[in-house]
Amino acid sequence: MTPALPSPAPSVLSEAAWQDKAAAHRDRVDRYAEPYLARRSAGKKHPVEDFLFTYYTQKPGQLSRWHPGAGAILTGASATERLGWKFYREASNAEREEAGAPAEAPGVILDVERFLELRRDAVDFARIILGRTAARPAQFGCFGLHEWAMVYKQEANAVRHEYLELRLGSGGTDRVVEENRIRCTHFDAYRFYTPQATGLNELTPTRENQRDMEQPGCLHANMDLYKWAYKLSPALPSELVMDCFELSWNIRAMDMQASPYDLAAWGYPPIRIETAAGKADYVAAQRGFSAESAVLRERLRTALDALPS
Template identity: 50%
Template sequence: MRILDEPEWRARAESHQRRVDAWIGPHLERRQAGTPHPVEDFLFDYYGYRPGRLRRWHPGAGVVLAGANGYGVDYVDTAEGATLDVERLLAKRGAMVEWTATLLSATASRQGHFGCFGMHEWAMVYKLPADEVRHAAQPLRMPPEEIAAVVERRGARCSHFDAFRFFTEPARPLNTLHPTRERQAELEQPGCLHANMDLYKWAYKLSPLVPSELVADCFELARDIRTLDMRASPYDLGALGYEPVPIETPEGRVTYAAAQRGFAERAAPLRRTLLELCERLLDGLRVPAG
């Protein structure tokens, strides 16, 4: 057990809250005003992790908060202070931690692929009626028939199930793979924008067993990835201040692949840290009682 003095853990908690408030505050204001943002609100809407939970700071497993008492429902009080009830949490989440470790390890073991060029967003609007387009409040950069021509010319190389499942029915046969939930650990690779964006999902699902700073790091990466995701999409977000990455052109594809490699480099240490924390928790589960 590592003991954090009260001034130290309170400073960390306040720093974390200030950091995430910069993301949460504008989101809550837009929600109250009824003006959704296709980039900035995506992580809150798609992943469903409530802002209040993102804001709550946790030190992670194996840490005692000196001077704390009754810190939360997942904590127990000791003579030194409050600490997570890791045994009880793992009794409920052990299988999830093991599944997450398997996925993270499998993804990290592969070479990244950087030739998809964000065609998943195009495949999500391929031959779709205008009133069914996901971000219908935003104009498209080109007519639907030109979007269809780009998809048909380039095809799709999506390995991520949670992107592929939003493809339109006519677009699915154009993908080189057929990802399923069951094949997720088999197919995910570290160059994929969505696999790297999902590090935020695995981090918050492991919370409060992982430090909240790590959850915020993964959120920040996912937020930046979402920006590229939508800049490379067929939507015109110029009115919101986003310059397109025109992947329908050779220059746009070069720009996209370079950014994709940069995100893969940023994601690697976060994935490694999450995996190490999972393995440490699983090692605790495997220690015989007594």
């Protein structure tokens, strides 16, 4: 495990400064959350844009809460509301003095000691999986076939997303699976394969070997940067969590464009991975997301390494 760096000196944010940051964060979240909440209230679904709120456990209300991350003292009367939030406490006199916080202003700070007491296992696992994933070479030969394997040999009325049509029909979808190598490294995709498809995958990802299988070309491993970010909140700044969210959002769109579903009417034209040109388009986009993810993965690792060991 990478040794932790010394904890940085606390910083201070005035009430006006952190209130502005919190408002900007809520606006950023609302762009994605409000349409989802409106659809949910109306009993409607969206195959692409609901995913981050239904598959992952972070709910819109949780995501919209802005956190400065470890080491920041929030000052002002409204900061004291956070004393009722999990993992916040009053800043000590020593912390306030070191940060240069006004002596007369209330100040709250993340209780890193309490956070690590309760979340140490999550922090340690995130360090391992982020570090090992970053150290492996990226693979770019999967062509998004995991989504196809999830509906392989299924009856037409039993398709995973029952309200969507298969672009090539059941028979055409099955032929694409049978005519290509299936080499998925990500357990949380592989576990949704149909029983007939599991034996076609050249690898056998499991929860136990996940830390040894994840690689930085995988769309789903890169989407999961959002998962590790929110699981480590509020120790990470919300700006970093949202950067991971937005990358995951964009990857999800591309992932479903390359899926067997016909999403053109939803505004997502297909990436036809059953053709050579479609495969090339897929790999080009996959490489771009892998490069973006490498930057975010390093930012997450840096934030984790700044926490006390």
